[in-house]
Amino acid sequence: MSNKGKLIVISGFSGAGKGTVVKGLVEKYGYSLSISATTRNPRPGEENGREYYFKTVDEFKTLIDYNGFIEWAQYVDNYYGTPRKFVEDELEAGKDVILEIEVQGAMNVKSQYPDAVLIFITTKDKETLKERLTGRGSEDAKTIEKRIKRAAEEAESIDAYEYIVINDDLSTCIDTVNSVILSRKCAKENNLEFISQIKNDFRLEGEI
Amino acid sequence: MSNKGKLIVISGFSGAGKGTVVKGLVEKYGYSLSISATTRNPRPGEENGREYYFKTVDEFKTLIDYNGFIEWAQYVDNYYGTPRKFVEDELEAGKDVILEIEVQGAMNVKSQYPDAVLIFITTKDKETLKERLTGRGSEDAKTIEKRIKRAAEEAESIDAYEYIVINDDLSTCIDTVNSVILSRKCAKENNLEFISQIKNDFRLEGEI
Numbered sequence: 001m002s003n004k005g006k007l008i009v010i011s012g013f014s015g016a017g018k019g020t021v022v023k024g025l026v027e028k029y030g031y032s033l034s035i036s037a038t039t040r041n042p043r044p045g046e047e048n049g050r051e052y053y054f055k056t057v058d059e060f061k062t063l064i065d066y067n068g069f070i071e072w073a074q075y076v077d078n079y080y081g082t083p084r085k086f087v088e089d090e091l092e093a094g095k096d097v098i099l100e101i102e103v104q105g106a107m108n109v110k111s112q113y114p115d116a117v118l119i120f121i122t123t124k125d126k127e128t129l130k131e132r133l134t135g136r137g138s139e140d141a142k143t144i145e146k147r148i149k150r151a152a153e154e155a156e157s158i159d160a161y162e163y164i165v166i167n168d169d170l171s172t173c174i175d176t177v178n179s180v181i182l183s184r185k186c187a188k189e190n191n192l193e194f195i196s197q198i199k200n201d202f203r204l205e206g207e208i
Numbered sequence: 209m210s211n212k213g214k215l216i217v218i219s220g221f222s223g224a225g226k227g228t229v230v231k232g233l234v235e236k237y238g239y240s241l242s243i244s245a246t247t248r249n250p251r252p253g254e255e256n257g258r259e260y261y262f263k264t265v266d267e268f269k270t271l272i273d274y275n276g277f278i279e280w281a282q283y284v285d286n287y288y289g290t291p292r293k294f295v296e297d298e299l300e301a302g303k304d305v306i307l308e309i310e311v312q313g314a315m316n317v318k319s320q321y322p323d324a325v326l327i328f329i330t331t332k333d334k335e336t337l338k339e340r341l342t343g344r345g346s347e348d349a350k351t352i353e354k355r356i357k358r359a360a361e362e363a364e365s366i367d368a369y370e371y372i373v374i375n376d377d378l379s380t381c382i383d384t385v386n387s388v389i390l391s392r393k394c395a396k397e398n399n400l401e402f403i404s405q406i407k408n409d410f411r412l413e414g415e416i
Contacts, residue, residue, distance in 0.1 A: 119394075122406065125406065126406055126409035126410060151410070152411075155406050155407050156407065158403045158406070161396060163391065163395055164394055164396060164399045165394050176391075178387075179388075179390040179391050180394055182388075183388040183392070186327075186372055186373050186384060186388055188366075188367065188369060188370055188371065188372060191372045195372065197333075201333070201334035202360040202363045203360075
């Protein structure tokens, strides 16, 4: 099997709990997590380098010019990007890296890293998603409406993903995502070198 | 996700321990195991319906005529086949069924059940395989030679499989095969109905 790490792209409905799933994957299975850079302002409690790397627009644009992101996008007035150096260093060191990004970024990453694993986290149905989005109790009707609209848009992009994992029970979901990643390492496409080696070993000794 | 069970085809080098892996999958994860039918004579200790269903050549040929096998093949002088009814009943009942069969049968199954999962169990290299084949101590040189020749032929067929799982540590190997099966259930292709459902749910309410 290849010694390079795997790039794992995790997206999902807002409200499906993908943040918690990602946190679980890092804590339970030791995956490496890429922290995005953004030009949006830190929210109370957020820390530079933990939730995001907070950048000015100028800093961000310079990083774009220097090819510092493996993908970046603009949402409303803010920029978001995945720092290239961290990801490439980790992969080179054989670590599997999780990116928690949106569909546009996911497609972008896949075109550069064809063996990236694209996973979409969802609730088991739309009703559950709506319950979770409305049930937090802390948001006003307008915010909830915006979130549901966003989820509806996200639903249109599910086909772009290779795996759909339902987050019904958190711990099961974390284990299942881990299984998906493990399985990709066993896929034939990731073992062509191994296959060719073992065939050659037999052929060289003239045993066939 | 589909409620039908998955068909899991496990092949591998003689000496890679696939029999023990399959046993572990049944015991630890509750997979259903298909018992093959054969015309070869029972060996000491083998029981009808446990290792094989032992049939006469006439009985076997009648079963072929009645489409009683999902695949069958002749090796040397003996016939081997996978009884159709058991497999189809189990799949219909939502159970995942393991077939431990050779490459020819694997290809045959895949053409009839395109979403069958094809897994090849191997040692981590050829040397380890030879050690295992020669190290049993109970076989004469000629039998060992035949086994290695057979392994060399099997190596030529690895490409036919979708997943390559290395049996270095038995328990890890069993868990990895289980991961491969789990992950296939999450593959987009196995969730088209779910995807279309959730999209429709959003569209019907006019939320997009």
